[in-house]
Amino acid sequence: MNGFEAAHVEWLKRHLASRTGERKGRLERGHQHAEKLFLKQVWWPLMGTLGDLHPEYEILDWRGKPYYADMAWLPGHVKFVFEIKGFGPHVADMDRKRYSEELNRETFMQGIGIRVVSFSYDDVAQRPDLCQTLLRLLLSRYQSGKSKDLSNRIRREIILLAHENGGSVRPAEVECHLQLNHRTAVRHLQALCGQGRFQALLCDNGKSSKVMKYSLLQEGVNEIDRW
Known part of the structure; x- marks a missing residue:
């Protein structure tokens, strides 16, 4: 048997x-x-x-x-x-x-x-x-075994949120979805950019260099099931 x-x-x-x-x-x-x-x-x-x-x-x-x-x-x-x-x-x-x-x-x-x-x-x-x-x-959205580190779980949820939003996400959306403060949301988004999973998109009005939103790169899509 x-x-x-x-x-x-x-x-x-x-x-x-x-x-x-x-x-x-x-x-x-x-x-x-x-x-x-x-x-x-x-x-x-x-x-x-x-x-x-x-x-x-x-x-x-x-x-x-x-x-x-x-x-x-x-x-x-x-x-x-x-x-x-x-x-x-x-x-x-x-x-x-x-x-x-x-x-x-x-x-x-x-x-x-x-x-x-x-x-x-x-x-x-x-x-x-x-x-x-x-x-x-x-x-995988409900299991902690694959990713016991809280930061990884948060960043994985951000990737999924961007995927659901059509490929991009704003800091305010992350704050609302995960109940994070603004500084924490931006910190995780910047970390994802550093990992090559997101790209920061700036305001395109010639007056400001403020980040408008974060665009999910293909590498981020491919990594969803690995975390």
């Missing part, structure tokens, strides 16, 4: 032992091929552990009705729900009422602080490398 298989058996056994009634029955019925394939081909190669993952995780929706998500990742500081969706049950065979309820449920979960991430079964089975890439990009 390889590393994943052994870890999966123990992980599932531990969760079954901690549940009773319908919660246990739901886990026995619900954690099947698609969910295990996601763990084997996407999660395990990326994370190397099943820690903080909860299969068939119960959530009460806005009506007080229980809903069981395929997987929840609860490392303590964030809450993620992962859904593996086959085309048939989630698209082709779904009626309008169930479709509306699914969208409302996902919006509700986002509203109570749970990030909802859905992958198609086809991608999990046939393009797990793409799923890994997208998941790595998403989770």
Whole structure:
């Protein structure tokens, strides 16, 4: 039995032992091929552990009705729900009422602080490398393990903010987004310029040499996933 298989058996056994009634029955019925394939081909190669993952995780929706998500990742500081969706049950065979309820449920979960991430079964089975890439990009914003230094985390967020803003960012935007004072925001932006990730753009009115904004260079875009 390889590393994943052994870890999966123990992980599932531990969760079954901690549940009773319908919660246990739901886990026995619900954690099947698609969910295990996601763990084997996407999660395990990326994370190397099943820690903080909860299969068939119960959530009460806005009506007080229980809903069981395929997987929840609860490392303590964030809450993620992962859904593996086959085309048939989630698209082709779904009626309008169930479709509306699914969208409302996902919006509700986002509203109570749970990030909802859905992958198609086809991608999990046939393009797990793409799923890994997208998941790595998403989770890297919430993991401190890759960058324990606070300055690196702040600068990475500045790069992401500039990327979202179309390639540039102003000090005031950094101050607002990261709740920094002006001097600290400018210090981090200047450090990024020194690293070759940004270029300072001056006011173009012939009267002032004041920096107007900072433009993200291609090197900065390429470095997002490395920090």
